[in-house]
Amino acid sequence: MEHHQALIDHISKRVSLNEDEIQEFVSCFKITKVKKRQFIIQPDFVAKYRNYVIQGAFRAYVVADEGEEHTIQFVVEDWWISDYSSFIYQQPASMFVIALEDSIVLQIDYESEQKLKASNHKFETFFRIMAERSFAGIQKRLISNLTKTAEERFTEFEQNYPKIANRVPQYALASFLGMTTQYMSKLRNTRVHK
Amino acid sequence: MEHHQALIDHISKRVSLNEDEIQEFVSCFKITKVKKRQFIIQPDFVAKYRNYVIQGAFRAYVVADEGEEHTIQFVVEDWWISDYSSFIYQQPASMFVIALEDSIVLQIDYESEQKLKASNHKFETFFRIMAERSFAGIQKRLISNLTKTAEERFTEFEQNYPKIANRVPQYALASFLGMTTQYMSKLRNTRVHK
């Protein structure tokens, strides 16, 4: 049960639950160890789980027509990862989600989550808050992509998420920020020397 | 009450409510007429309302450093509009939302929505479903921006949303798709003549 404490703290920050409710909630999750380079979501398979990261790091990405990878999301400890379109509609995924490090996640499957939400108003509230904030976050990123240059996006990411910038491979970060690795390398090095 | 029917149909498609619940829900909304070019959200003011469009069309946009407008969303009949980051966190908005036509909306204020969600599990479910689907939709757009050329985005928008493409000003559409009006004009005309 030790691994569940982080998840308990996580949900307790967003809704207030009593001891029984906490037990009901965490009992729906199963712990899974994931090795570096292992996929937890793949295109054409339905995303069965929503995953809460206890330890480690993941990367969600899509592969475009000519084979280029585009990173959609990075996730580290204390956040969630899935292919949400696939998960909420229970339709085949379009993303890969791969472990960037040996990791530990807590997984809840679709049916269990549906039951949780139906059984208790507070669980429904928790998932509503998550979805709302995820929307706000991704919209901020869309606006950044529409309004900023590659250099601005890179500089701001480094300032806002220095830990993640140093933890993930550069090709993954470049594709997250919408540029090539070569260009990002150039940005990094022209900046450093001046 | 005639204007409320569209909203009743809208929510009834997503959760099943009895007559009393329907009344409770719609009674939280007030009808507002909005003239073309009128703003319903402005930067630095907190977005007080979530707006359901009965009639008309709106455009949400941000203004970047050098004054360029970037369209974040178009909304027509039977959908919702606000600055959601501002609305959910009740913090100052960063967007403008302007009426593209004379319009009619149903508005719910933040406190009423909070009370609705707290009072009835089904209302909470409705807003959770909305947030989840909005997330899936905006993520699809982010992926499209990362993976497609300007020409592909333009062509696909015209195919997927022909009504909207013909209803909104071209400068607004170009800025939604992340290109200049001049370039969109070129795309349109090179395509037509071949």
Next chain:
DNA sequence: AAAAGAAGTGAAACTAGATTAACTTTATTT
């Protein structure tokens, strides 16, 4: 209905960022 302003077009010049390719460094496998 004339005047003024806003939206849209077309074309030339320009540039941010991509592509290609050769090389170096760092990780992984045997």
Next chain:
DNA sequence: AAATAAAGTTAATCTAGTTTCACTTCTTTT
């Protein structure tokens, strides 16, 4: 500890899309 593969760098060349600007058409105001 070699061998191999993967990740990152540097630089030259290229191009999708921007910028600037002059012109036209459509819309709003008087």
